[in-house]
Amino acid sequence: xxxxxxxxxxxxxxxxxxxxxGVPLVERGDDLAALFRAALDxxxxxxxxxxxxxxxxxxxxxxxxxxxxLPRVAVSPRAEEIGRAIGKDPRIVELILGESTQVSRQAxxxxxxxxxxxxxxxxxxxxxxxxxxxxxxxxxxxxxLLLPAAPDASAAALRQALEDASGAxxxxxxxxxxxxxxxxxxxxxAIGISGLPPLWDxxxxxxxxxxxxxxxxxxxxxxxxxxxxxxxxQAAEGRPLVLVRGLxxxxxxxxxxxxxxxxEEDLYA
Amino acid sequence: xxxxxxxxxxxxxxxxxxxxxGVPLVERGDDLAALFRAALDxxxxxxxxxxxxxxxxxxxxxxxxxxxxLPRVAVSPRAEEIGRAIGKDPRIVELILGESTQVSRQAxxxxxxxxxxxxxxxxxxxxxxxxxxxxxxxxxxxxxLLLPAAPDASAAALRQALEDASGAxxxxxxxxxxxxxxxxxxxxxAIGISGLPPLWDxxxxxxxxxxxxxxxxxxxxxxxxxxxxxxxxQAAEGRPLVLVRGLxxxxxxxxxxxxxxxxEEDLYA
Numbered sequence: 189x190x191x192x193x194x195x196x197x198x199x200x201x202x203x204x205x206x207x208x209x210g211v212p213l214v215e216r217g218d219d220l221a222a223l224f225r226a227a228l229d230x231x232x233x234x235x236x237x238x239x240x241x242x243x244x245x246x247x248x249x250x251x252x253x254x255x256x257x258l259p260r261v262a263v264s265p266r267a268e269e270i271g272r273a274i275g276k277d278p279r280i281v282e283l284i285l286g287e288s289t290q291v292s293r294q295a296x297x298x299x300x301x302x303x304x305x306x307x308x309x310x311x312x313x314x315x316x317x318x319x320x321x322x323x324x325x326x327x328x329x330x331x332x333l334l335l336p337a338a339p340d341a342s343a344a345a346l347r348q349a350l351e352d353a354s355g356a357x358x359x360x361x362x363x364x365x366x367x368x369x370x371x372x373x374x375x376x377x378a379i380g381i382s383g384l385p386p387l388w389d390x391x392x393x394x395x396x397x398x399x400x401x402x403x404x405x406x407x408x409x410x411x412x413x414x415x416x417x418x419x420x421x422q423a424a425e426g427r428p429l430v431l432v433r434g435l436x437x438x439x440x441x442x443x444x445x446x447x448x449x450x451x452e453e454d455l456y457a
Numbered sequence: 458x459x460x461x462x463x464x465x466x467x468x469x470x471x472x473x474x475x476x477x478x479g480v481p482l483v484e485r486g487d488d489l490a491a492l493f494r495a496a497l498d499x500x501x502x503x504x505x506x507x508x509x510x511x512x513x514x515x516x517x518x519x520x521x522x523x524x525x526x527l528p529r530v531a532v533s534p535r536a537e538e539i540g541r542a543i544g545k546d547p548r549i550v551e552l553i554l555g556e557s558t559q560v561s562r563q564a565x566x567x568x569x570x571x572x573x574x575x576x577x578x579x580x581x582x583x584x585x586x587x588x589x590x591x592x593x594x595x596x597x598x599x600x601x602l603l604l605p606a607a608p609d610a611s612a613a614a615l616r617q618a619l620e621d622a623s624g625a626x627x628x629x630x631x632x633x634x635x636x637x638x639x640x641x642x643x644x645x646x647a648i649g650i651s652g653l654p655p656l657w658d659x660x661x662x663x664x665x666x667x668x669x670x671x672x673x674x675x676x677x678x679x680x681x682x683x684x685x686x687x688x689x690x691q692a693a694e695g696r697p698l699v700l701v702r703g704l705x706x707x708x709x710x711x712x713x714x715x716x717x718x719x720x721e722e723d724l725y726a
Contacts, residue, residue, distance in 0.1 A: 194642075200688050201696070205472040205703075293724040300724060308639040317673075365673070369638045369725035370577040371646070372718050373463075373656045373676025375683070387642045404586075404634070406686065407642025414644065415684035417675065418704065419469050427470070434474075435687065449641050455562040455569060456638035456725045 194389030194405050194446075195438055203434040207419040207427040208233065214428070215322045216253030221349035224429055233431065235350065240359035240384055240432040242416035245335055246318055247428035248342055248362055248380075254334040255321045256283060270294060280314065283332055287312040292457070305335065305379060306448040310367045313379075336362065339380025340443045347382040359384030359437065362444075363413035363420070369456060376417035378409030378444050385409075385440040386447045408437070409447055463658030463674050463715075464707055472703040476688040476696040477502065483697070484591045485522030490618035493698055502700065504619065509628035509653055509701040511685035514604055515587055516697035517611055517631055517649075523603040524590045525552060539563060549583065552601055556581040561726070574604065574648060575717040579636045582648070605631065608649025609712040616651040628653030628706065631713075632682035632689070638725060645686035647678030647713050654678075654709040655716045677706070678716055 210227040214220065220243070228235065261279040263271075270285075271278030274294050281299060285291075288301035292308055300310050312335070319333035336342055339362040347360040362380030378386060390404035416430035451457045479496040483489065489512070497504065530548040532540075539554075540547030543563050550568060554560075557570035561577055569579050581604070588602035605611055608631040616629040631649030647655060659673035685699035720726045 201476045201478070203472075203474040203684070203688060205474065205684065207470045209470070295724055298724075365675070368676075369723060370718055371676060371679065371716050373674050373679065373716060375644075375676050375679055377640070405642050406634070407637075407640060407644050408687075410640065410642065410644055411683040411687050414680040415472070415474065415687060418677075418680050418684060419472060447640050447642060449639055454638060455564055455567075 194387035195385030195408075195440055195442075200434050200436045203415070203432060205415050205419055206233070206431045206433065208429040208431055209427065211247070211427070211429050213322075213426060214247045214250045216250065216255070218251045220248065220251050221346050221353070224346070224350065225353055227429060228431075235354040235356040235358060235431075236433065237357045238359075238433075238435060238437065239356060240361060240412055240435055241346070241350065242361045242363050242376075242413060242420070242430040242432060243343075243346070244420055244428040245313070245339065245362050245364040245379055246315065246333065248336040248339065249333050250318075250321070252336055252342075253321070254336065255319065255324075256332045256334060257324075257328050258330050258332055259328070270299065274299065280311070280316075280332060283314050283334065284312040287314065287334060302451070303335070305339070306445045307366075307377070307379060308448075309364075313364055335364065335379065340382065340445075341380075343380040343382035343444075357383070357439070359412075359435070359440075361409055361412055361416070363416060365417065376410070376413030376415075376420075378413045378447060381409050381442070381444045381447075383440060384412065384435075384437055386442050386444060388437075407447055409444065463656035464654030464677075464709055469703050469705045472684070472701060474684050474688055475502070475700045475702065477698040477700055478696065480516070480696070480698050482591075482695060483516045483519040485519065485524070487520045489517065489520050490615055490622070493615070493619065494622055496698060497700075504623040504625040504627060504700075505702065506626045507628075507702075507704060507706065508625060509630060509681055509704055509706075510615070510619065511630045511632050511645075511682060511689070511699040511701060512612075512615065513689055513697040514582065514608065514631050514633040514648055515584065515602065517605040517608065518602050519587075519590070521605055521611075522590070523605065524588065524593075525601045525603065526593075526597050527599050527601055528597070539568065543568065549580070549585075549601060552583050552603065553581040556583065556603060571720070572604070574608070575714045576635075576646070576648060577717075578633075582633055604633065604648065609651065609714075610649075612649040612651035612713075626652070626708070628681075628704070628709075630678055630681055630685070632685060634686065645679070645682030645684075645689075647682045647716060650678050650711070650713045650716075652709060653681065653704075653706055655711050655713055657706075676716055678713065
């Protein structure tokens with residue numbers, strides 16, 4: 189794919205951020221595009237050019253069957269050792285190490301890693317809530333859920349299916365909730381993207397006095413994920429699909445990796 | 458003020474994010490509440506209970522007159538030395554040091570500091586775009602603009618004035634664009650807050666399987682700031698006031714410091 193660099197975009201003036209009701213609990217093998225189309229239809233929402241659909245990573249992981257039955261995890265000596273050092277279930281530590289290329293920090297209960305997908309995340313984004321599959325035999329578990337295998341590719345496939353069905357030009361973001369250095373509370377971040385430029389380059393714009401703007405490449409993908417997180421259900425309400433309507437953006441084939449700072453350029457790596 | 462801890466909130470299903478047109482270029486001494494009321498009136502927007510107004514820090518800084526004429530900055534030996542080391546105007550370095558309590562990292566062109574307001578920010582949030590005041594004499598400058606003196610207090614005063622005028626219960630967020638470790642592009646963050654809980658505690662909620670949710674304190678203030686940044690003008694369009702409508706939140710008297718991780722609890726301090 190062509191590398192485009194951050195997109196130049198005109199700023200939108202009004203957005204709607206809508207949690208789409210009616211997506212059922214997703215299980216391994218489900219056709220997400222079909223479930224989302226049905227939910228949108230049921231809500232009376234016809235997709236339009238420029239609509240962005242934000243999908244929580246959890247629902248994609250569930251569709252992909254990224255469940256792990258913890259008692260079946262073979263624990264390596266390294267995971268055993270780290271688990272002891274930080275007071276964390278060594279089976280979870282084993283999964284985290286398996287999903288990552290490098291440990292960034294370790295502390296009681298937390299292992300911050302560079303994920304195989306390129307971003308830095310606490311515990312490799314592995315979650316133990318909403319992690320039980322329908323096929324779980326009685327007495328199995330506890331279960332963990334890994335992040336999706338290839339969220340950019342999944343975003344592209346979902347976009348294709350939803351564009352084919354609607355005729356509209358769309359963006360798709362796969363979002364996850366990230367902890368951060370310096371600041372408390374999680375925020376939505378884009379771990380997969382298709383059609384929407386991950387970065388928005390405002391450097392070429394001039395400020396009110398004609399001086400060129402500094403430091404103004406906006407993390408468009410992450411901000412869209414954060415906006416969607418304000419209405420996405422994390423708990424029992426289960427609302428994994430959010431429509432962000434009203435953004436103005438040009439076509440893009442950039443991937444979510446555009447949002448990841450390279451290690452050698454990171455003051456906190 | 459009472460310490461409430463993260464708020465328990467029911468999740469909203471639909472938000473509108475609206476850049477309010479008609480706010481003029483703000484100058485030192487301007488009455489922001491009056492300017493905002495006029496802009497809202499002009500746009501036909503009547504504030505409602507639960508509306509959140511997000512205001513870029515820049516417009517507050519301008520109203521407060523936080524302009525600095527760089528040729529008038531007295532540069533200390535330390536600022537001189539750091540400026541030489543990182544290749545940055547020593548007058549800007551002097552301002553950054555004056556606004557901060559500690560240097561976190563330094564690298565070519567950038568000084569990451571713990572700001573006197575408690576958060577960690579590149580270059581202490583000092584900006585040189587849109588930084589020229591109306592009172593600038595010919596031949597003065599270049600000018601820099603410091604962050605507002607006390608954004609929580611300013612948020613509270615603005616909220617009071619807008620609540621008095623509208624009769625609606627409001628939230629106010631003062632936002633700035635932050636760079637981040639690990640990820641590229643800036644995102645909106647709340648550096649001042651009033652009425653809106655900075656953190657949203659979802660830990661008490663149960664997931665779809667009755668297991669209590671993990672790691673789910675959401676940075677509500679920051680996510681609202683990020684959503685608003687999607688429509689706020691940074692450049693010539695100048696749209697410093699954004700209305701976020703549709704959030705459900707309880708009253709809160711917590712300040713923006715609730716979003717700042719304490720240094721001793723930060724793996725990347």
